[in-house]
Structures are given as structure tokens and as C-alpha cells.
Amino acid sequence: MKKFLLVAVLATIASTVDAQSPTWADDVANILYGKCTNCHHPGGIAPFSLITYNDAANVAPNIQNAVTMRRMPPWPPDTAYTRFAHERALTQQEITTIDNWVTAGFPSGNIANAPPAPTYTAGPAITNPDLSAQMQTYTVNTATDLYRCFVVPSGITQDEYITKVEVVPGNRPIVHHVLVYQDVQNTCVTLDNNDPGPGYTSFGGVGSNTATLIAGWVPGQGVYELPPNMGIKLEANSYIIMQIHYPSGTFNQTDSTHVRFTFSSGVVRNVTLAPAINHTTSLTNGPLVIPANTTRTFNAQVAVSSPLTLISVAPHMHLIGKSIWSWAVDPSGDTIPLISIPDWNFHWQGFYTYRQPVVIPGNSVVYASAYYDNTANNPNNPNNPPQLVTAGEATDDEMMVIYYAYLPYQAGDENIIIDSVVLNSVQQNAYQNIIRTPQLYDPYPVPTAGNTPVNVSYFIPQNSSVVLQLFDQNGRLVKEWNRGAQGAGMYRMEIATADMPAGTYTISLNTGTSRKSKQIIVY
Numbered sequence: 001m002k003k004f005l006l007v008a009v010l011a012t013i014a015s016t017v018d019a020q021s022p023t024w025a026d027d028v029a030n031i032l033y034g035k036c037t038n039c040h041h042p043g044g045i046a047p048f049s050l051i052t053y054n055d056a057a058n059v060a061p062n063i064q065n066a067v068t069m070r071r072m073p074p075w076p077p078d079t080a081y082t083r084f085a086h087e088r089a090l091t092q093q094e095i096t097t098i099d100n101w102v103t104a105g106f107p108s109g110n111i112a113n114a115p116p117a118p119t120y121t122a123g124p125a126i127t128n129p130d131l132s133a134q135m136q137t138y139t140v141n142t143a144t145d146l147y148r149c150f151v152v153p154s155g156i157t158q159d160e161y162i163t164k165v166e167v168v169p170g171n172r173p174i175v176h177h178v179l180v181y182q183d184v185q186n187t188c189v190t191l192d193n194n195d196p197g198p199g200y201t202s203f204g205g206v207g208s209n210t211a212t213l214i215a216g217w218v219p220g221q222g223v224y225e226l227p228p229n230m231g232i233k234l235e236a237n238s239y240i241i242m243q244i245h246y247p248s249g250t251f252n253q254t255d256s257t258h259v260r261f262t263f264s265s266g267v268v269r270n271v272t273l274a275p276a277i278n279h280t281t282s283l284t285n286g287p288l289v290i291p292a293n294t295t296r297t298f299n300a301q302v303a304v305s306s307p308l309t310l311i312s313v314a315p316h317m318h319l320i321g322k323s324i325w326s327w328a329v330d331p332s333g334d335t336i337p338l339i340s341i342p343d344w345n346f347h348w349q350g351f352y353t354y355r356q357p358v359v360i361p362g363n364s365v366v367y368a369s370a371y372y373d374n375t376a377n378n379p380n381n382p383n384n385p386p387q388l389v390t391a392g393e394a395t396d397d398e399m400m401v402i403y404y405a406y407l408p409y410q411a412g413d414e415n416i417i418i419d420s421v422v423l424n425s426v427q428q429n430a431y432q433n434i435i436r437t438p439q440l441y442d443p444y445p446v447p448t449a450g451n452t453p454v455n456v457s458y459f460i461p462q463n464s465s466v467v468l469q470l471f472d473q474n475g476r477l478v479k480e481w482n483r484g485a486q487g488a489g490m491y492r493m494e495i496a497t498a499d500m501p502a503g504t505y506t507i508s509l510n511t512g513t514s515r516k517s518k519q520i521i522v523y
Helices: 002-020 024-035 053-058 060-068 092-103 187-193 425-435
Strands: 131-134 138-142 146-153 160-168 177-183 212-217 230-234 239-246 250-255 258-263 272-278 294-304 308-316 321-329 335-341 352-360 364-374 401-408 454-460 464-471 477-486 489-495 503-510 515-522
Touching: 024 053, 024 092, 053 060, 060 092, 138 146, 146 187, 160 177, 160 212, 187 239, 212 230, 212 272, 230 258, 239 250, 272 294, 272 364, 308 321, 308 335, 321 454, 321 489, 335 352, 364 454, 364 489, 454 464, 454 515, 464 489, 477 489
Parallel strands: none
Antiparallel strands: 131 258, 138 250, 146 239, 160 230, 160 258, 177 212, 177 239, 272 401, 294 364, 308 352, 308 401, 321 335, 321 364, 454 489, 464 477, 464 503, 503 515
16 A cells, blocks of 8 residues: 555656746747757758757757757857847756756657747748849859959949848858958959959958948858848949858868849938958057967057937957957946947857947947957967967957947937847846946856966946955955956956866955956866
8 A cells, every 4th residue: 555655646747847847849949940040950061950849859968968958059249248139048047958858868758739840941031132143153262261352233223221131142062251341443354354254362351442341141040131211222333242250171172152133212311331350450458469379468448529319230250369448438427338248159150249239429439359269279270380460361360449330329229129128127137237336257268278378357347446255155355355446347357277286166246346257177
């Protein structure tokens, strides 16, 4: 009798646990459809699909590992610093749901309860473009990084305003990224005519001082759409120039990338897309040179005289880049966070559109800070042993560039909703509190060998007296750094670990009004 009761109780507990476990139909499918299947669908850029239950169940442990380690879905911007439209980043609750689902044996649940699966077309998303510009078919044979420019006459006889643009790679595996320019002069045509074969090779832009950037594409990006009543001017009788980066070691591969445009039916406000922060004109501690076996932080700034409305932002670095931030400081000294990518990934770059436009008041200053690691501790370092790295277009060179899409401010711009997923008042207040307080980012590298320094980065939103402290696992103070009074901005410091016994430590950031902590593991 007792054995029967025990079995019955265990069965009841198991049934209850199973009933409480997330299922694919009720809990997981909606997350995957919203954050993952844009790439993970048949014909997408990801190596497998996640559309059906069987798709997900077949790779469930891989999904669990990727999301709990925060490798997937790729979303480099720090969502605690700035929010962007259509973020792919998972919330902690979504990560926990997927983790629990896989741990429970990835139950399907009632498939009939699953939300409708999204549909993806094999072709372009802009099905009826007002203009489609396609390059001549080009056969790529290159042992080194190749930046090839292709010139296509626009054919338009009057100025038009681009409201949507879609770059459609002709050969996704070999197209690393695309920058799209326009030019009304014949400079690029002459360069093309003087270079045998379709297009011409050009590093550092397209070779014309009058060319202006109008669009860009990186893997995973879809249609770039401007807010209502805004557009990027495409001039009459202009040429469209596609600068395409083909990676080294590409042989006997053909490409025929094209760009699709949708135009405004009326007059709209003109949006400028420009690299306002760049290592050529705005560095305050340049030039951009990183000697072998060193780390370097470079800072840049640009003054804003008249009020601007900022639509989107796109940072760019190469392989030894580790982190990049941008923020503005208005005349009152208040900090406006623009973007933070504390863990840079060269393979996942993008043009990030704000959920609502960001207003930069007149007489503000836009700042940026970028950190580079040219040591053997950087697993992405293209050179072994490390070599001198300087500014350049090749992948093993470096860059510090941030593109901004902006236009002159008009009253009410800050109220424009770009992303339909709007923060509620509680979320908005919490978010504003986060970006107005100091932030301490994950130390790198962690865990670390006892002879490898640990880099700590932190953000101060206003003038503060800063002290960093290191505690051992018993709470004893091991080291202390009094950084004194520091102005608003991003900072970084290096912690030597050679004299630190193996163990777990806590690094603490103190500003008098705030205290933030992170773990450091030394082995």
C-alpha cells in the first residue's frame, strides 16, 4: 500500500512538473519566430531552419547552449545602454524559457496551439521597386581582401527621395558587406572604364570626393526603411556605385548583387548618412596605430552646432577591435547615450535604428571611444604573432568609423514611433534610470590565466568621483584604485593578475551615489 502511494505521489509530481514546463507550441515558437527565424528559415543565411517543432527539436541542445551563452541571436548593442527598433536580443525571461524547455526534454505541447509560422520569400522583400540597380556579373578571384566598385546609371531624370532600400547579394557566402553610394560626376565611370572587367578596385571609399553614401548592407540585414515623411535624396542623372567587400581566398565565384529602391510619392525631409566619427578627421589622440602586443583606446569627438534628429547609427571596426561606444553631451552637461557595443564582433555589424528618433541639441558634442587588443590574448587577432596594425580598409588593418543618419530637428521628432513595440511607462522609467546611472561592463577576458591582465570598462553619465575595488571570495579588499573625479564618458582600466592567486574575485565600481559589481575568475 505504501509503495502504491509513493508511486502515485511521484507520478503526480512528475505530471505537475511536466505541466509547468514550457512547450514549443505555447512558449518557445513565439520566441523563435520573433527573434530567430528571420535568419533561420529555408533559404535564409543561417545553416538550419527553426520554423517547425521538428526543426527546433533536432538542434535543441545547440539552441540552449547558444542562447544561454548569449551568442545567439546576434545583437551586439547593449540594450541596457540604448534601445533600438526590432531588437533581436532575448530577454532573460526568454532565455530562461528556452533553457527550461530543453532541460525538460523539449516537449512539443499541443501543436494546434502554436502561433502561425512566419512566411519568407526566396526573393527580395521589396517586390515592386521604383528602381532596381544591378551590377554586371563579376567573377571573383582574390587571395586577399577585395573591395570592388560597380557603377550603374540610375536613369532617373529628377531628384527622388528614397524611403526604402534593400541590398540583395547575388552570392551571399562571398559578399561580406556592401556600401551603396551615389555620384553625379563621372569620376567613378572613368575609374570603371580604366579597369579591365566589370567594376574597379578601390580601398577607402569609391575614389570620388563627390560621392555620398546612401545605404549599406551586412549579413542578416533586411529592408532599411526611413520614418514617415523622411527620405534620402537620390539626385537626377546620378550614378549608383556599389562597393562590395569580397573576403580573401575567394576563387571562381560569381556575383551579381543588386539594390532595390522605393521612392516617396511627395516631398520629404532629407536624411544625411555620414561617418561623422572617423579615424581620419575626428580622433583626439590619433593616429590610429596599434603596435604589436599592446592594447589601445582611441577617442573621438565632433561638435554639433544646430539641433539634429538622429535616426540610426552604425559603428565599424575590424578584427582587433574589442568595444566601441558613442554618446553626446548637451550644453547643460547631460549625457545622451547613442550606442554601446561592449563585445565587438566583426562578423555581426549593422545599421541600428532607434525606437524613437534621438534629439541632439545645438552646441552639443558627440563623443566616441573604441578599444583595440593587438595581443595574443585576442582570439580574433589575424596575426600570430601579433604585428603592427594601422588604419586601412583590409580586414587585418583597423578602422574607427561611426555612421549616423540624421536631419535638422523639427518640433515633435522625438515623438515619432519607429518600432511598434513601445516600452510601457514602467519599462521606460526603468530604462531611463539605467542609462542615467554608471554602468560596469563584463571584464575581459574572463576566466583568465594568472599572467593575463583583465580589462575593465565602465560608463559615467555625469561628473563623478570614481573608486574601483577588488575583493576576494571571502569579501576581503585586495586592491583599490582611486580614479579621482572623472567627467561623463566611457573609461577603461587594466588589472594585472600575475600576483593574484587562482580564485573568484569581485570588481566593484563606486561613484558615491552608485555601486556596480562584476565577477573576475583567475585560474
